[in-house]
Amino acid sequence: MKSLIYGIIALFVVTSCTIDKTDYNAEIGSEVPDNYEFKEAVSFTSGNYKISIDALNGTFYKGYNELHLKIVNTQNNQEISTSAVTFLPIMSNADGSKSSCPHEYNVAYDSANKYYSGYSVFTGESTTTASWKLYISFTVDNQAYEINKDISVEKQSNKNLNMTAFTGKDDEQYIIALISPQKPTVSENPLVAGVYKYNKPTTPAGAFPDPSQFSYSEVAGYTLKLDPRMPEASMGNHSSPNNKDLTQQDDGLYHGVVNYTMTGNWTLNLIMMNQNGLILKGTVVPTDFTPGVEGVKSELYIDTLF
Known part of the structure; x- marks a missing residue:
């Protein structure tokens, strides 16, 4: 249990730290990838059943991943639509500590599109010292199946899909992941993000992998105040008009x-406020136009590029 807690703490320490001064010139002209097509990212079998998971570009990326899962009976090639399916991603570190990330644990069947629909916000890339594994269970004809599979999580090269992890002033651990736009335009762009909180375990760990020790939930009723700026020195940290703060909509995501x-x-400079209007993270950005000086950022921000 101690190794689990230390692993989670280490994750947030690493992902919350700011990197050294950004080399903006090196980024200018870099191509924003288009990942619009869902392809099979991984497949595996259990008994007579094949499980396949589709993701954008057939790749699991650090950040938000929409996932489409299918179960097929290999004996008759029939797709299964009535199974109870669970999905649990777990990252293991070289020291034995384990942690998870925001995910859809009970995956529901989408009858219109004919797949089980879920998501996973992978909080780190696969490395020689950190590996990801999926733990999946399903039940068909009252027969339970459990299977796990190693996967690779790649670097997200599209900064419009960046994420950040941090501890709020309420001592809770949060993750904000950008979902849309994937490829912005010079215009007013609908902005969508997922906001998640780690659910601290209230009971001792059971048999591994105990989902109660790796649980996350969508944050409900918060507000993300938005102040976008161009922070590089040549741009003077200027902003833009007609931006709208992000609030939660019926899909559970935050839209602005x-x-x-x-x-x-x-x-994207952010200030996160809870249901009572209390600021949990983020600071106001100075309004001064500062040509020649790199702009000040909020203590809560996400960089983008297009």
Whole structure:
């Protein structure tokens, strides 16, 4: 249990730290990848059943991943639509500590699209010292099946799909992951993000992998105040008009508007407020126009580029 807790703490320490001064010139002109097609990212079998998971570009990326899962009876090639399916991603570190990430644990069947629909917000890339494994269970004809599979999580090269992890002033651990737009335009862009909180275990760990020790939930009723800026020195940290703060909608995600007035590096400066209007993370960004000086960022921010 101690190794689990230390692993989670280490994750948030690493992902919350800010990197050294950004080399904006090196990023100018970099191509924003288009990942619009869902392809099979992994497949495996259990008994007479094949399980396949589709993701954008057939790849699991650090950050938000929409996932489509299918179960097929290999004896008659029939797809299973009535099974109870669970999905649990777990990252293991070289020291034996384990942690998870925001995910859809009970995966529901989408009858219109004919797949089980879920998501996973992978909080780190696969490395020689950190590996990811999926733990999946399903039940068919009252027969339970459990299977696990090693997977590879790749670096997200599209900064418009960046994420951040941090501890709020309430001592809770949060993750914000950008979902849309994947490829912005010079205009007012609908902005969508997922906001998640780690559910601290209230009971001792059971048999591994005990989902109660790796649980996350969508944050309900918060507000993300938005102040986008172009932070590089040549841009003077200027902002743009007609932006809208992010609030939660019926799909559980947070929706707002970001107005990009030109291509280039942008920083989404954020202030996260709970249901009572209390600030849990984030600071106001100075309004001064500062040509020649790299712009000040909120203590809560996500960089983007297009």
